Amino acid sequence: MGAALQAAAAITRREWSGTLRQPAEWLTPLAFVVGVALMFPLGLGPEPARLRELAPGLLWIAALLASLLSLPRLFAADLADGSLEQWWLSPLPRPLAVALKLAVHWALSGLPLVLLAPLLALAFGVEDPLPLALSLLLGTPALALLGGLGAALVLHARAGAGLLALLLLPLQVPVLVFGTAAANGGANADSALLLLGAWLAVLLALAPWATAAALSLMLD
Amino acid sequence: MPTASVLSPTPPLLILQRVGQSRGGRPLFDGVDLALHPGQLLWVQGANGSGKTSLLRMICGLSAPRAGRVHVGQSLLYVGHKPGLKDQLSVIEQLRSSAALAGRPCSEPEALAALAPVGLDEAAGLRLAQLSEGQRRRAALAQLWLPQVASLWVLDEPLAALDSAMADRLAQRLDRHAEEGGSAVFTSHQALPLKRSVRNLRLGRL
Numbered sequence: 243m244g245a246a247l248q249a250a251a252a253i254t255r256r257e258w259s260g261t262l263r264q265p266a267e268w269l270t271p272l273a274f275v276v277g278v279a280l281m282f283p284l285g286l287g288p289e290p291a292r293l294r295e296l297a298p299g300l301l302w303i304a305a306l307l308a309s310l311l312s313l314p315r316l317f318a319a320d321l322a323d324g325s326l327e328q329w330w331l332s333p334l335p336r337p338l339a340v341a342l343k344l345a346v347h348w349a350l351s352g353l354p355l356v357l358l359a360p361l362l363a364l365a366f367g368v369e370d371p372l373p374l375a376l377s378l379l380l381g382t383p384a385l386a387l388l389g390g391l392g393a394a395l396v397l398h399a400r401a402g403a404g405l406l407a408l409l410l411l412p413l414q415v416p417v418l419v420f421g422t423a424a425a426n427g428g429a430n431a432d433s434a435l436l437l438l439g440a441w442l443a444v445l446l447a448l449a450p451w452a453t454a455a456a457l458s459l460m461l462d
Numbered sequence: 463m464p465t466a467s468v469l470s471p472t473p474p475l476l477i478l479q480r481v482g483q484s485r486g487g488r489p490l491f492d493g494v495d496l497a498l499h500p501g502q503l504l505w506v507q508g509a510n511g512s513g514k515t516s517l518l519r520m521i522c523g524l525s526a527p528r529a530g531r532v533h534v535g536q537s538l539l540y541v542g543h544k545p546g547l548k549d550q551l552s553v554i555e556q557l558r559s560s561a562a563l564a565g566r567p568c569s570e571p572e573a574l575a576a577l578a579p580v581g582l583d584e585a586a587g588l589r590l591a592q593l594s595e596g597q598r599r600r601a602a603l604a605q606l607w608l609p610q611v612a613s614l615w616v617l618d619e620p621l622a623a624l625d626s627a628m629a630d631r632l633a634q635r636l637d638r639h640a641e642e643g644g645s646a647v648f649t650s651h652q653a654l655p656l657k658r659s660v661r662n663l664r665l666g667r668l
Contacts, residue, residue, distance in 0.1 A: 245565025252562035256548060256555075263550040324544030327524055331540055333565040462525045 249332040253339055257346040267315075268350040271308035275355060278304040279362045290367050297366035298374045298425035301359045305378060306418055309385040310410065312351055314403040316393040317343075317457065326461060336458065337450035344390045344450070352382030373431055377424035377438060384417045384442045387449035394456035416441055473535060474499050475614045475645045476521060481530035483516050490516055491665045492529065500613070500643040503636060503660045505650065512666030514649040515543065518618050521647060539564065539612035543619060545602035549591035553582050553601050556590055557608075566610040576607035579631055596623040606635050615639065615646040621654065630655055 261267050282300055286292060320326045320343075329339040356378045360371035368374070392410040396402040420441065423434035474497040482492040490513030498504055508514050519525045520532055522540045546563075547556055554573050561568045568576070577583040580600035590598060599622060606615065615636075621629050633654045636646055640658050648654070 248562045248567045249565050252559050252567075256551060256559045256563075259555070260548050260550040322544065323548065324542055324546040325548065327519075327522075327540065327542060327544070328546035328560065328563055330524060331522060331538070332563045 245333040246335075246338075249334040250338065250342060253329065253332075253334070253342045254346060257343055258350075261346065261350050267312055268354065271311055271351050272354050272358060274308045274311060275301070275304045275358065276362070278307075279366075282366070294367040294369075297363050297368050298427075299422045301362060301374065302377070302381070302418060302422045302425055305355050305359060305382060306385060306414055308355065309352065309382065309389055310407055312347075313389045313393045313406055313410075314396075316347060316390060317397055318393075318402075321397060321460065326457060330458070330461065336454040340390065340454045340457065341446075341450040344386050344453075347390070348383050348386040352378075352386050356382055370427065373427045373435075374425040376435060377421045380424075380435065380438045380442050381417050381421035384438070384445050385414060387442075387445040387453075388413050388417070391449050391453045391456065394453045394460065397457070397460045472500050475535045476647065477531075477533040477535075478521075479531040479533075481517075481520065481527045481532060483513055483520060483525075484528050485513070485516060489528075494530070494663070494665075496663065498614075498645050498647065498661075500645055501640050502645050503640050503656065503658060504645070504647045504663055505654075505660045506647060506663045506665065507649070508665035514665060515618055517665065518542070518616050518647065518649065521616055534614060536614060537564075537612035538614045538616060539605060540616045541602050541605065541618065541620065543622075547590050547598055547602060549589065552587050552589055553577065553593070553604075554586040556601060557604050560602075560605055561608055561610075564605075564612070566608070566612075568608050568610070572609055573604075576604045577601075579607050579635070580604045580628065596625065596628075599623045600628060603632060606632075606639070611639075611644075613644050615644065615648070617646060617648040619649055619651075621650050621652055633657075 279301065282293060286296060317326065330336060332339065356375060359378055360375045363371040363374050388410060392406050396406045396409065399405050420434045420438040424431050424438055476498040478494050478496040481494040483490045506514050506517060516525065520527050521534065522538060546560065551559065554577065557573045557576060558568055574583055574586060577586055580603055582597065582600055582604065590601060593601065603620060620632060633656045636654065637657050639646060
């Protein structure tokens with residue numbers, strides 16, 4: 243048990259330090275969402291009421307697309323430099339190693355979006371950005387878990403990035419539907435948030451195992 | 463059919479029973495029988511594409527054998543062609559991280575002591591991206607000088623990119639590991655200057 247904990251701490255530390263030292267990895271999704279948000283008034287017109295109404299949904303779509311940006315490289319570097327083999331040889335169960343990798347990935351790419359999106363919503367005149375923040379807090383980990391599975395499945399594909407988007411977009415539909423319903427508030431918001439939480443729980447239970455199995459196939 | 467078998471009173475650290483492997487439908491090797499006991503070193507030889515790396519990965523459990531059975535008795539350390547070096551980490555961070563990942567964490571003084579024999583103690587703070595290929599190889603091999611190390615070492619082309627002085631130090635380390643009751647399986651196209659006798663396993667046509 244002690245050895246597994248040491249291995250877990252080692253994976254978390256090296257993923258955290260390695261990603262933080264590559265600012266492009268974690269700044270790109272943030273810059274993308276800010277850039278897309280700046281285009282809302284250009285594409286939709288400057289009417290404040292319209293922007294206020296559409297902002298939560300549009301910010302959700304921007305967050306979803308931003309989550310796709312770094313996915314093609316998520317496991318590619320670990321495969322290329324042999325890190326995946328070292329994880330597999332560690333005393334840590336493989337799904338747990340994958341879960342830790344995805345947790346760090348979410349903490350550095352999804353969590354900043356959870357914090358940034360409500361500020362952007364306020365800038366568009368949304369009076370209560372809390373539903374948006376809560377929906378993203380539950381939705382972005384779900385996107386990271388789905389993204390991890392997709393990234394593992396297309397690891398050896400030549401046109402991996404395009405294939406990954408095609409593979410993931412249908413799987414992300416429930417997250418987007420529940421997420422935007424929760425972010426927009428209203429009568430169904432609580433139910434949508436609960437469903438989003440339930441979907442996240444299902445993914446937490448299954449995705450690391452499926453991703454580890456896919457990565458094992460890619461390594462064999 | 464490559465075979466090797468030695469009777470010994472101590473339980474083997476590695477047993478291969480009629481192991482076979484293929485790649486892309488093409489058989490690489492078949493019927494490999496082997497028992498590697500504490501204190502024994504095994505040199506796996508073969509031409510490019512004969513399946514040396516495939517055999518080593520199979521021993522580590524990274525791929526399943528097409529036929530036969532692989533049994534590893536105790537802890538194992540694998541230093542492959544791609545040993546998991548992260549360009550963003552410093553040499554000492556990488557070494558301590560690799561040790562902790564294997565469940566055998568080491569202190570900073572222990573890591574520095576392990577970097578000295580590979581000549582990287584003064585480069586401990588440098589990022590791996592700043593090192594030459596030979597230095598990166600040394601950084602990966604530094605794990606062998608840590609105080610808590612696995613019993614069975616699996617080394618894929620450990621001499622690649624190393625100079626002769628480092629090759630001598632590596633051979634001395636392998637000799638000492640075997641004297642202490644450890645074992646090692648390694649591939650190499652050159653002979654290591656070892657003092658102990660080495661068992662040979664030849665795959666394919668040489």
